[in-house]
Amino acid sequence: MNISLNKYISETGFCSRRMADKYIEEGRVTVNGKEAKKGNRVFENDIVLIDGEPLKKKIAPVYLMLNKPKGITCTTDLKDKTNIIDFINYKSRIFPVGRLDKLSEGLIFLTNDGDIVNKILRAGNMHEKEYVVTTDKPITIDFINKMRNGIPMLGTVTKKCFVKQEGEKRFRIILTQGLNRQIRRMCAALDYKVTSLKRVRIMNITLQGLAPGKWRHFSKDEIEEINAMVMHSSKTADSESMGE
Template identity: 50%
Template sequence: MRVNKLISDSGVCSRREADALIAQRRVTIDGAVAAIGAVATMDAVVCVDGVALRPRAARGAAARRHVYIALNKPVGITCTTEHAVKDNIVDFIDHAERIFPIGRLDKDSEGLILLTSNGDIVNEILRAENAHEKEYLVGVNRPVTAQFLTGMARGVRVHGQMTRPCKTRRIAKFGFAIVLTQGLNRQIRLMAEAFDYRVTQLRRVRIVNIRLGALRVGQWRNLTDAELHGLLPQRTSW
């Protein structure tokens, strides 16, 4: 198998990014520096920056019918399956299977987003009445006050409707955390604008029971069995 695909399958990065690592001489096969287009056997020891690759799939994941992954989306990537759109999320991940983003994350925002090859389940996960929690860390241009946090938590008129009550907490002089159970377009930015605040940074760190954790910007990984149990309806076939 080509080394760039082995690296991609391990969840380190996309095949395109793997080619860049190989060109930078950061990849080895059984101790020898790999060349672009190199092929490795399945029992070869492939290392990136001296760290051996580990299989991406957990024991239960290998038998799944569908792909379920978590990506730490960088700023500038657009959550669309349209290949004509520059820097679209599907081309960025470059997965071997056809995948769809579950919901969206603004181009100017970063952090956790889920993708799957199971198109039938996307709308069910996003259904409003399920009220799935999504947690964000937000930087703003003015000091965060108790009045601002209380107002955000009570609800704000956005797109002609009041947002649902939500949870907020101060995390820094110019930063706060917010937990939403809905996903209106540019919701947090518009909510903040209602109080004359401007969002300078927005990162999603949790969706229901799935956390961003130590996943680096631009990296993706398979969801674990425990994460899928908490996310998907119990009748869903993986």
């Protein structure tokens, strides 16, 4: 390693290069115990302190996708023997983006990037989630129309959404909100019981090529595309969790 001091400081995520220069000018930065000067360079094993405190290295962002099988719980509580964290057994700390019911299966994201989590989950940002659902009895036109146009639940009415019948007891639905157990509750309101529920897409990411129980890292292109999609998303207020 051989980089400028201000770049080294900014790459830890502590502050911008410009602010780093300001700290250096104010005599608040030391390198190996000596007061730093603008233009100093940092080499491997150098000790850089600001106000006498060591800089913490910025943790590299991790973005994973899992094809969650039934029986795994989307919780970081390690006391739960079916928790998703132990199931994936990743080398560093990650957490799920939203949730899928224990009995549901399909696509879920995991990351250590809190900013992107908030932006994806915020209800007003209208990010699509697509599901294939099987019910306990034959689906009718009336059922499809009511699901499309909104169902009263949890003190509100679900947003209008895309719903398409794909078999006698199977339909596809695309949601832009994530109320608690939304699809199951919508079906129950019409006297239907969900017998299987699988999320097949979140935003631009699909389950294609990912076997049940397997996970993989996002590709560089996928990360760039998701970042572009959430670029103008607010990360505060009006949050809903990305459940089904």
